[in-house]
Amino acid sequence: MSKTVLYMSMSVDGFIAGPNDGPDNGLGDGGHRLHEWFLPDADADHTGAADHLVGVNRELMDELMATGAVVAGRRTFELVGGWNGDHHDGVPIFVLSRQQPADRPQWPAVRYVSDVTRAMDLAREAAGGKDVLVHGALTARLALAACVLDELQLHLVPVLLGQGRPLFDDMSPGRAELEPLRALDGPGVLHLRYRVRPAG
Amino acid sequence: MGLIRLYMTMSLDGYVAGPGDGVDAPMGIGGFRLFNWLDRRNDPGPNRQVFSELMSTRAVISGRRTYEHAGRWQGDHHDGIPVFVLTHDVPGDPPPGSVRYITDVDECAARARGDGDVLVHGQGRRRRCCVPDTLTNWNCTSYRSCSGRADGCSTTCQRSTSSSACSGAWPLQGSENPRST
Numbered sequence: 402m403s404k405t406v407l408y409m410s411m412s413v414d415g416f417i418a419g420p421n422d423g424p425d426n427g428l429g430d431g432g433h434r435l436h437e438w439f440l441p442d443a444d445a446d447h448t449g450a451a452d453h454l455v456g457v458n459r460e461l462m463d464e465l466m467a468t469g470a471v472v473a474g475r476r477t478f479e480l481v482g483g484w485n486g487d488h489h490d491g492v493p494i495f496v497l498s499r500q501q502p503a504d505r506p507q508w509p510a511v512r513y514v515s516d517v518t519r520a521m522d523l524a525r526e527a528a529g530g531k532d533v534l535v536h537g538a539l540t541a542r543l544a545l546a547a548c549v550l551d552e553l554q555l556h557l558v559p560v561l562l563g564q565g566r567p568l569f570d571d572m573s574p575g576r577a578e579l580e581p582l583r584a585l586d587g588p589g590v591l592h593l594r595y596r597v598r599p600a601g
Numbered sequence: 602m603g604l605i606r607l608y609m610t611m612s613l614d615g616y617v618a619g620p621g622d623g624v625d626a627p628m629g630i631g632g633f634r635l636f637n638w639l640d641r642r643n644d645p646g647p648n649r650q651v652f653s654e655l656m657s658t659r660a661v662i663s664g665r666r667t668y669e670h671a672g673r674w675q676g677d678h679h680d681g682i683p684v685f686v687l688t689h690d691v692p693g694d695p696p697p698g699s700v701r702y703i704t705d706v707d708e709c710a711a712r713a714r715g716d717g718d719v720l721v722h723g724q725g726r727r728r729r730c731c732v733p734d735t736l737t738n739w740n741c742t743s744y745r746s747c748s749g750r751a752d753g754c755s756t757t758c759q760r761s762t763s764s765s766a767c768s769g770a771w772p773l774q775g776s777e778n779p780r781s782t
Contacts, residue, residue: 415615569614
C-alpha cells in the first residue's frame with residue numbers, strides 16, 4: 402500500500418528555510434544552503450537536478466522521483482510556481498488549500514483539496530501503489546496531527562541557520578513516538594527516515 | 602589540545618526537556634523519554650561508544666541551571682574531574698567536590714581546556730553565545746543554540762572562524778570548528 406512520506410531538508414537547528422522567506426525568496430535568506438546537497442549551484446529549478454548526483458544522494462533523489470503522487474501545501478506550491486503543473490513524470494499533484502484560487506492556471510495534473518485527510522486519501526488512490534511525496538512544513542504538521550503521515554524522510558544538513566522557518570513549529574502538545582528506519586550518510590547530508598507510529 | 606564539545610540528548614523536534622521543567626522536574630513533563638537510550642549505554646555499539654567518549658572527558662563546563670537541576674552531581678560528575686559552573690550569581694556556600702564557579706565565559710573555557718576533551722552541559726539559554734568546538738547530538742537531529750537570547754550573535758558566531766566576531770563566545774579555533782566551512 403502507498404505510504405505518505407514527507408521529504409524535507411532541514412538544518413541541525415531544525416529550520417527548513419532561512420528568515421524572510423517569501424514569494425521572491427522561497428528558501429529565505431541563506432536557505433539555499435539546505436538544498437546544496439542536491440543543487441550545488443543553488444539553482445531553484447529542480448529540472449535535471451538529480452543527474453549529477455551519485456551514491457546515497459542519488460539513491461534518495463531517485464526514491465523521491467519514483468513517488469506516484471504529490472501532496473503539497475498551497476504556500477509551497479505557489480513558491481515554486483506550481484512546478485509548472487508537473488512535479489515529475491506528470492504524477493497527480495494535490496494542493497492543500499482552504500480555498501480554490503480564482504485565477505489559477507489550468508494544469509491537468511493539479512487538483513485543489515481543502516482537507517488534509519481527503520488529500521492524502523486521493524493521493525494514495527492516485528499513486529498506483531507507489532508512495533506519496535509530501536511537500537511543505539505546514540502540510541506535514543497537519544498530516545501528522547491528522548495521523549495521515551506515514552513516514553518522515555529528513556535530509557539533515559550540517560549547518561545551524563540560527564533563525565528561519567522551523568519544521569516542527571506550533572505543534573500540538575503531547576508525544577509522538579517515531580521508529581527509526583534508516584540513516585544514510587551522504588556527502589554533505591545525513592538522510593534520516595522515520596516511521597510515524599499510529600496513535601494509541 | 603582537547604576540544605570543547607557539547608553532548609546533548611534531544612528530540613527530533615529540537616527539545617532537550619519537556620514543558621514545565623524546573624528544580625522539582627528537571628526534565629519537564631515527559632522529558633525523561635530522552636534518556637531512555639541511557640538504559641542501554643553499555644550495550645556494544647554506538648550507545649556505548651558515545652557514552653564512553655563522554656566519560657573520557659577530562660573536564661566539565663556546565664550552566665548553573667543544569668548544574669542545579671542535576672543536584673550539583675554531588676560534587677563529582679565523573680572520575681573527580683574539574684567541573685566549571687558558569688554563573689552570574691556565585692552561591693554563598695562553598696562549591697562541593699571538584700566544582701568551581703566561574704563568572705566569565707572566556708575564563709571558563711580557558712581553564713577547562715587541557716589535554717583531554719571538555720564536556721559541555723546545558724543549552725546556554727540565558728547565556729551569551731555559548732558555542733563549543735563540536736556538537737555531539739544524541740538521539741536526534743537538531744540543536745537549538747542560544748535559543749534566541751543571543752539574537753544575531755549566534756548566527757555570526759557559527760559562521761565565523763574567529764572568537765572576536767561575537768563577544769562572549771567560546772574561543773573558536775578555525776581549524777577545529779566543523780562549522781567553519
